[in-house]
Amino acid sequence: MELTFPFEHGVSVQWMHASHAHIPSQNLRRWLLDTGSLTERLQECCDTFSLTRLGQGEVPLYANEKRWLPTASQKSWQIREVVLYGDGAPWVFARSVLPETLITSELANLGTQPLGVRLFNDDRFIRSNFELCEVPASAFDFSNRQIEQSDGPQQTMLWGRRSRFHMGNDYIIVAEIFLPDAPAYKNG
Template sequence: MVVPEEFPVGLDADWQAPGSVKIDCPYLKNWLLDTGSLTERLQSLCRHFELKLIGQKKQPLHTSEANWLNSSVPGEYQVREVVLMGDGAPWVFARSVIPEALIQSELGGLGCQPLGQRLFNDPRFRRGGFEVCRIPAQQWLNTQQPETLWGRRSRFYFDNLSMIVAEVFLPAAPVYNQE
């Protein structure tokens, strides 16, 4: 699968606690703070769901990621970036920071399988609280679209390991349609 060139790599945003950000739209707020599986929610809204893997490898973490994980060890994580597609439209860009120990065990061999399928079908994974961000579409996607994109991230815990799953809702995502 080829990922369109317009998708950025990386996600170094200004993450904030949901209570410190004004989210006027209840529908949007519901999407941002939904504790269920985003993958399952998206799959229920389309006929054809697809995950496009941008890449997964060891790479430096953004400062906010390292701080949130309380980690200063650069090689102990892999970064996985994907685009979740609904009926051929790019809906979500996701960046996950996964401990190498989990890649070697419970989360090995993900390939094009959604990470959420593993996390939400294994009761040993626990989700922590959310942070949210707003990103100007023009800046992030290098486009003329004036809207603001919304994102969320949370930590998942497995024994003494923690990981980050961050998701940005792209312009075609159903989060922006209140039908």
């Protein structure tokens, strides 16, 4: 399935602490709160994993991103947006806020490599707790799609999570929205 949204698509939503979220299924809860590498977990669910980089560049940060970065006003930032695919289906939209200092050093030449490969293979990066959100599916051009939930009627909301990684004085925000075909919405 080909996605139609351009860079910078964004995820300007209200984030909430994970403890305040009413997550509709245990499977979705496990996906949202898993502290391991999302990339590795997705790879285990498919035969063919791929990543499409929608874009990367200097664009304005959302207010909620600025508030979550202790040094937002003191640094230059780049936004990187990608879609992670499993067996050709779009599973996850990800938006990362990256400091220029890491783009030119530890995170240089990411290209179409998943950011998680670098973050989870470097013990210097420490992850925060998760914040969660709900996003209308229509925000991702899936307005005619329905997601089946194990505990009730169909709905058109997608779930997302974000966390902050830090290494020394550098911070990264990684926000991930589970798209309708993601394994997070499957039963079991």
